[in-house]
Amino acid sequence: MSKLAAVFENLPVALQQAACHLEGWRIARHRYGGDFQALLRAAEARTNWTREQMDDYQGRRLAAFLEHARRNTTHYAGQSLNASWPVLQKRVVQERTADFIARGYERSGHWAHTSGTTGAGLRFPVTRQAHQEQWATWWRYRHWHGIGLNTWCGYFGGRMVVPLQTEEAPYWRDNAPGRQILFSGQHLREETLPQYVAELRRRQPPWLHGYPSLLSLVADYLVTRGEDLGYTVRWLTTGAENLLPHQARLMERAFGVRPRQHYGMAEGAANISECERGALHVDEDFSAVEFLPAEEAGVYRVIGTNFTNLAMPLVRYDVGDRVRLSEAGCACGRPGRVVESIDGRSEDYLWLSDGTRLGRLDHIFKDATRVREAQIVQRARGEMTLRVVRGMGFAEDDERQLLAETRYRVGAAMRVDLEYVDRIERTATGKLRLVVSEVA
Template identity: 30%
Template sequence: MNMLRLPSQQQIYDTAPRWLQRVLVNAEAVRREWFRRYGDYQQLVAAHDPVWYYRPRAEQEAWQLARLNRLLAEARQRVPHYRRVLPDRTLASLAELPSLPMLSKEQIRRNPFDLVAADRDRRTLWPRKTSGSTGTPLTFYLDREATRNHQAPADAMLAVLGCRFGEPRARFSGAYVAPYTRTKPPFWIWIDLYRQLQCSAYHLAPAFYPHYLRVLRERGVVYGTGYPTAWHLLATYILESGDQPPRLRAIITDSEGISLEQQAVVEQAFGCPMVQTYGTGEIGQIAWQCEHRRYHVLSRAAIAEVVDDAGQPVAPGETGQIVVTTFASSGTPFIRYQTGDLATLAADDCPCGRHSPSWLAIEGRIDDRIKTPDGRWIGRLSHVTKPGVGIKESQIAQVALDRIVIRVVPAPDFAPESMQAVIEAARRYLGPTMQIEWELVERLPRTRAGKLRHVVREIPS
């Protein structure tokens, strides 16, 4: 018996006329805004005034301690996981924070609702799924309080760069905009609610660079956001070709890292500052670069420790894992959350004058990228494994210019038939000329720092 197969959301989008695509995209934007910026949102933004980070460290830590103890008390009372693991006491100083247990991704993966307050209506939660930089799928839930408090610090920090939310902006990311097989523009779509030009990061082939720059100029974008590798590709083209860049006030990047040398190329080409940020989908933005290239923790939004394998603070100048306690929500709290990323703790005060904790570098964030046979550089492919069922860990390896192998460490519930959807997802970004295979492995190699890289290129650049 043949079953009726309904078209997927992506198929509906792909076959819709342009005007309907724009309606669909803006409808999704309305849904997201209902979570992110409703009600007294501007008061939240004001509470994250960037001037805060110039206050004395002792004053910042006193505020954090009071806020932390309120969070711990509410989590013990309302959230099943923390009711079991948190001691019933008040911390006398932030130095006692390492005495509390850390939260791993595996604990969330086993039972994500264990991290949700018992009094939260599950129907009001925002389900999120991310593969993260390690390639290990993770499902978690956020309430509206968390999503608003994730967004507010980022919107507040725009003022430092002379920008504000609501001004025309451009974003390069992995959001699906157009089929990979499209060979003519547009490779972007305008989101009216955000005044955002959402650009595909997966169509950045040399032949298309002029089209991207043209639409950036025509839309009059004021600032840019998204993947730094995308902005670097355009910057290199501008410097080599002499093509006219848009007049931007700033470029604020996320999701991945590039070298300081590449960052300087972007600034030279676009004639504006570029700021790299660090954050995760689970806890929002955590740190922003200052003009001296240090990453400053957004201490009004979170406490970010840099710890050793035992969960204890590393010495200044040393590298350790970033462990974050966010103040975003007591309904879906993350307390001492192990991000899996590494940072090098600064040994002295930053010349910029800010007194929040700072990092010299974030390690393991400069992902390898895939080079396609037609010359495109594709980065941040962790999301293509989302359709897979029972994937414990994964790694995408380029073993030849036209061949990709997706290596999978299976969980007990691994479903081999789901890998076809993974291959199809990868095909949308890597194109029809790329051979895409998958294989099961017992374990995946780590870097010297113990980090699992999700994308590796095993051929010369």
Template identity: 30%
Template sequence: MPRFDLEKCHLGGLELWLRYWYRRGPRFAYYQQQLKKTSRLAPPELERFQNRKLQALITQSYQHIPYYRDLMDQLKLKPHDIQTKQDLRKLPFLTKKLVTDNYDKLIHPHKRNFLSKVACTSGTTGSPGKFMRSFDSINFEHAAVWRQWQFAGDTGKRRITLRGEVVVPMAQSEPPYWRYNPANQELLMCGFHLNEKTGRAYIEKILKFQPEILSSYPSNAYRLAHLFKKHRINYRFQAVFTSSEELSPRMKDYIEAVFQTQVYDWYGQSERVAAIAHCQAGRYHIQEDYSLVELVPHEQQFEIVGTHLFNDLMPLIRYRTGDMVSPALKPCRCGSSFRCVESISGRSCAYILTPEGYKISAANHIFHGVEHLLEAQLYQDHPEVLTIYYVPDTDFTNDDRQKLLTNAIANTSPRFQVILKEVSHIARGANGKFQSIVNLLAQHEPLSEMPDVLSAV
């Protein structure tokens, strides 16, 4: 077992323990039990459960959340007017802009305390935003994720995690590109350093560590699978858990074939208004006991609109995610009463290419803690230059600008020349969707042995 070295860990040891404690706080075990029961509910019981939770949410929101009290008064609605999921339609949609404009009015004044957390989103399908989570809702979220892991046979098995955090400094050019996290008994591997040159070191470490579970961004799991195949090394994971990026069927098949396993994908957002997860039969199911999800028709697809059931600190009701699902073509054989969908789209697969050759697809860390940003986009048209277009609001200060610059360098490469460009508007892509990352180099990148994740979509 590798020893944990606090001094060498880019993610502070204290931070890792704090995160563990936040996720598995006093209500974690309670929610695990509750979720086990609600996953087995028949449709009529499930609907009664949802309506009960909704009635409590609406009553609380009317009594304590100024935004909803004003809105319902304007619409001449009282809590008893909203009893069922169908009644929710009496309220208008909520958008990220409305949340930003009414941030303080959406917070329950008596539930906010030192354990509450602010979550930021980079806005892969819209502008950056921030949301408040209660300690209780963080416990609930992780109990819900754990339910999927347990269905897949993971009861706390040896795992490696290969996601979007900078585990070791970006400038580091020699192994180890990983750290042991004793809080979760996992090996945290740095996804940014994973490439053709470093692949062998990653493989040797994995063979030595012998994990049974891989928890990863789809693009990282795909690259890792390619490296194992290239080096002709057989390795079997009991399960691969992916989340936070779009998982294409081709990527899923490739990862499953190389690692002789099943991929379990989890769809969620920073707002946590909807979760969709793969079952044991490999199909996506809306987690109906996690939130209330409406599928609103949009061209050939359906937009995911979600309502919190477990975050009474800042309840989001009828929140538009901008993400789309395709309806299921046939029912799932697993027997779950949760609705099934065929596919999910909307999560960005674009990336920034650093001078060291690392691909960075998660922009969240760059905007973390930068206040008063309306929109921002990472743009690259030169190997050593990163441009950030941003639309400030009227309170944007020099401190915000400095924070953005510092974050950008710390989370990409010290070799980047970072240019901040203030603009009044950021142009949308051809499909009308906001793009948080635009990389012109990626379109001209020479073909290499490493299959690009974009070609697999």
């Protein structure tokens, strides 16, 4: 724990609240001060560009960025501009981070970090402009749906906003400068849910945003009791985790509005935003994304170049995620490619004993409306364990259906065990992983 976190933990609630405002103010200034409004306007102007305009813009930024990387980093010093650069694996960046940091940016003010599901994270500098271009891309997407910078948001994420040992409400803090009520994901459980719901009813934030695994706990609470929030939730957006089909349906039932998702990452190598018609658009002006065929037919690896971040050039960086591409495109007319689905991380796959890899396992749970939470664990090839937290009314029929659906998806050769648990462990950043595989 950092010194600051230790100090925070021992403050009275009112002072913790003041610390939240102060931190919120600091973040808002870094994110939305300076050139942000100009960057946002420029990003929004590109929404209706033609494909040719977009290609031209991307080509120019990419060329300048590659030249910068070649001149100013150890890793890319020998690269020729006339040949294709190799695909970069995260492991290489983790082992030799310093070689990727551009000269002159070693003491950059802002450092981002990724948690890495297997434990190994990454810390790297991000220029303020790159940070703001990313936020401009995210706000452009929110504006498509009518969410404004001043819209109050009930936020359910992984940020530690309430000390872990706290045993009584409030399990939330305000960030007034950022227009957020920050609900603690770490304290959200059966016994505390009534208090969360009561606070939502009292404050009535028109926009709910967060991890699908947390928002669906709130949704499940309401649906199983036949209740609603008693006010109109106008917007529901999710991020950080894959939005699974059964979570989307549960949330729509509980909140009366369809969840929208976007896909992004701290490295800024790719960004994908859902439009008002429900299509997932690649933000072609934010980074240069390639889709390379993966092991499974119709599935592609996401490879991206973060041409906004001069401090840490990552060229043809393998993000580690898998997508399916849409043939149909989208009638909204936005330029660029459309993704049919985000299949999640490469680790979200299971191995059969014959070496076949299976993806899209979220479909196992698509009709499992009485499953509160689930996770798939694989310890060896050819076997898997379903970990399930039963929801209200879960009965033998549900178990039978779940096992049948699993069998249908994974085939006859897989050994399937079922384990009922009270709670599923989250990662260090509070995320719920659909698949935990111990098989390399």
